[in-house]
Amino acid sequence: xSLTNSDVRVEQTTAxxxxxxxxxxxxxxxxxxxxxxxAKGDHQAFSQLYDQSSTLLYSMALRIxxxxxxxxxxxxxxxxxxxxxxxxxxVGRGTPIAWLITLTHSRAIDRLRMPGARPRHQAxxxxxxxxxxxxxxxxxxxxxxxxxxxxxxxxxxAWADLPRPQQQAIExxxxxxxxxxxxxxxxxxxxxxxxxxxxxGMSKLRxxxxxxxxxxxxx
Amino acid sequence: MTxxxxxxxxxxxxxxxxxxxERQVLEAHLLSGCLACHSSLKEHQSVAVLLPFSxxxxxxxxxxxxxIMAARTPAAAAESVSQPPNKPxxxxxxxxxxxxxxDEPSPASSFAWVAGVVLLALLAGGGYFAWDSYTRIxxxxxxxxxxxxxxxxxxxxxxxxxxxxxASREDIQRRTSDVAALKDQLxxxxxxxDDAQAQLALRGGPPLRAPQDELGLLLRTPDVKAIPMAGxxxxxxxxxxxxxxxxxxxxxLYAVNLPACPDGATYQVWAIYEKPVSVGLFCVxxxxxxxxxxxxxxxxxxxxxxxxxxxxxxxRSELSGPIYLSSQLP
Numbered sequence: 001x002s003l004t005n006s007d008v009r010v011e012q013t014t015a016x017x018x019x020x021x022x023x024x025x026x027x028x029x030x031x032x033x034x035x036x037x038x039a040k041g042d043h044q045a046f047s048q049l050y051d052q053s054s055t056l057l058y059s060m061a062l063r064i065x066x067x068x069x070x071x072x073x074x075x076x077x078x079x080x081x082x083x084x085x086x087x088x089x090x091v092g093r094g095t096p097i098a099w100l101i102t103l104t105h106s107r108a109i110d111r112l113r114m115p116g117a118r119p120r121h122q123a124x125x126x127x128x129x130x131x132x133x134x135x136x137x138x139x140x141x142x143x144x145x146x147x148x149x150x151x152x153x154x155x156x157x158a159w160a161d162l163p164r165p166q167q168q169a170i171e172x173x174x175x176x177x178x179x180x181x182x183x184x185x186x187x188x189x190x191x192x193x194x195x196x197x198x199x200x201g202m203s204k205l206r207x208x209x210x211x212x213x214x215x216x217x218x219x
Numbered sequence: 220m221t222x223x224x225x226x227x228x229x230x231x232x233x234x235x236x237x238x239x240x241e242r243q244v245l246e247a248h249l250l251s252g253c254l255a256c257h258s259s260l261k262e263h264q265s266v267a268v269l270l271p272f273s274x275x276x277x278x279x280x281x282x283x284x285x286x287i288m289a290a291r292t293p294a295a296a297a298e299s300v301s302q303p304p305n306k307p308x309x310x311x312x313x314x315x316x317x318x319x320x321x322d323e324p325s326p327a328s329s330f331a332w333v334a335g336v337v338l339l340a341l342l343a344g345g346g347y348f349a350w351d352s353y354t355r356i357x358x359x360x361x362x363x364x365x366x367x368x369x370x371x372x373x374x375x376x377x378x379x380x381x382x383x384x385x386a387s388r389e390d391i392q393r394r395t396s397d398v399a400a401l402k403d404q405l406x407x408x409x410x411x412x413d414d415a416q417a418q419l420a421l422r423g424g425p426p427l428r429a430p431q432d433e434l435g436l437l438l439r440t441p442d443v444k445a446i447p448m449a450g451x452x453x454x455x456x457x458x459x460x461x462x463x464x465x466x467x468x469x470x471x472l473y474a475v476n477l478p479a480c481p482d483g484a485t486y487q488v489w490a491i492y493e494k495p496v497s498v499g500l501f502c503v504x505x506x507x508x509x510x511x512x513x514x515x516x517x518x519x520x521x522x523x524x525x526x527x528x529x530x531x532x533x534x535r536s537e538l539s540g541p542i543y544l545s546s547q548l549p
Contacts, residue, residue, distance in 0.1 A: 028272070043291075046291075047284075050284055050287065055279065059276045072280055076287055080287060080290055094265075097268070102264075105235075105271075148272070152273055155272045155273040170270075173235055180238070199227060206262055206263065206265075209266060209269060
């Protein structure tokens with residue numbers, strides 16, 4: 001496949017990104033105008049979008065699929081889909097990162113449910129401690145933007161305040177794609193108990209994170 | 220599904236914990252334009268998309284970006300240029316595209332858009348129907364369980380009543396036996412009374428017709444019943460004849476060749492029904508070869524047999540002594 005001139009320019013621009021430059025690229029603060037530029041076929045904008053969001057999306061894919069190979073493959077598919085479908089993004093319906101996370105989450109869960117999907121790690125792992133990076137996949141925490149670090153701290157505190165059963169139920173639904181009935185069977189708990197745990201957990205998180213939305217606007 | 224149940228399902232929808240049918244029902248409800256649920260969903264979806272921010276971050280392999288950049292096709296870019304960047308408004312249900320983006324770009328024609336809406340409505344309707352059926356089945360199952368419990372309770376009460384009825388039957392049977400025994404005693408007392416009256420007459424009481432005269436009169440009565448009695452091994456030469464007068468309900472026993480009663484003993488006449496019932500007492504003195512005994516016998520027709528036994532003076536309530544005369548009714 002041949003590259004256009006603009007492709008080459010993008011590669012050169014990306015290669016020149018320094019950790020200091022990346023530190024300014026917060027996933028939580030992607031500008032909707034960047035999406036508009038990507039929609040118009042701006043390769044440089046697409047490259048910047050990748051730099052700002054790929055670490056978060058890859059981490060989530062890794063958490064859901066449990067395999068670096070699968071997560072990498074999924075990330076590639078998702079960004080190509082973003083490139084093709086970015087025109088459908090509507091700023092009125094949420095922030096760019098919300099759209100990207102939702103799309104990636106949906107595709108990862110679909111992949112998890114595919115017949116013959118690679119078996120993933122078992123449930124019950126802690127939300128933030130699993131799948132420690134190795135080799136070239138170093139945690140980007142030192143390079144996280146201030147905005148992302150602040151948001152991470154806020155979400156982590158809110159999450160830590162949840163009782164373990166509520167965390168477990170939400171984790172199994174969100175990261176393993178299990179339905180309420182499947183969660184009940186996995187935890188050997190009544191169906192209504194699972195429903196209540198998810199409902200209460202989500203309500204607590206909503207209240208805890210409300211200050212963030214009030215300050216930064218809804219995701 | 221009530222509105223409250225739908226509202227409760229929103230947080231589960233946001234994290235993807237609803238079954239397909241439940242999801243379709245909620246989506247149909249959201250399409251109907253419920254602002255409260257729509258607002259709740261937006262908030263919960265906002266929570267859900269924040270969850271990955273608390274993950275331990277891992278950088279993707281550097282080679283991926285190169286692959287992605289290289290894999291983009293001019294055609295895909297052209298598509299993106301040809302499409303309008305933003306849609307003008309938040310139309311009902313369009314927020315769902317965030318969760319389930321279509322695999323292919325939407326064609327611009329209104330026909331396809333309408334077809335999509337119709338298909339979604341059909342799916343939502345089908346989902347609602349399935350959910351409604353599921354709810355009804357669940358309600359029916361609950362009712363069935365209640366009916367089963369009620370049936371068990373009724374069966375238990377019925378068994379208790381049967382036990383009570385059996386106890387009542389046994390009580391009635393016991394009381395019937397008691398009444399029969401009382402009747403027997405009454406007959407015996409009547410016989411004793413007759414005997415006492417006879418003895419009173421012999422000791423100078425008011426003049427009575429001589430038994431022999433009465434027997435003569437009885438023998439002339441056409442419908443009198445005559446029961447022959449034979450001596451047993453205790454008194455082989457003995458014999459007897461029991462006559463019954465249905466008009467006066469009196470029995471006449473004429474016995475011959477019975478041995479004289481030893482001291483402290485007397486003959487006792489028994490009518491055998493289900494069990495022996497005493498009819499009366501008489502005594503044979505030394506030198507007597509015959510004896511005439513008369514007694515009321517109201518229940519003659521049910522008697523199966525008549526017996527004369529030797530019992531202690533005063534008689535017994537139950538047959539216990541040796542039998543001297545016995546009859547066998549046809």
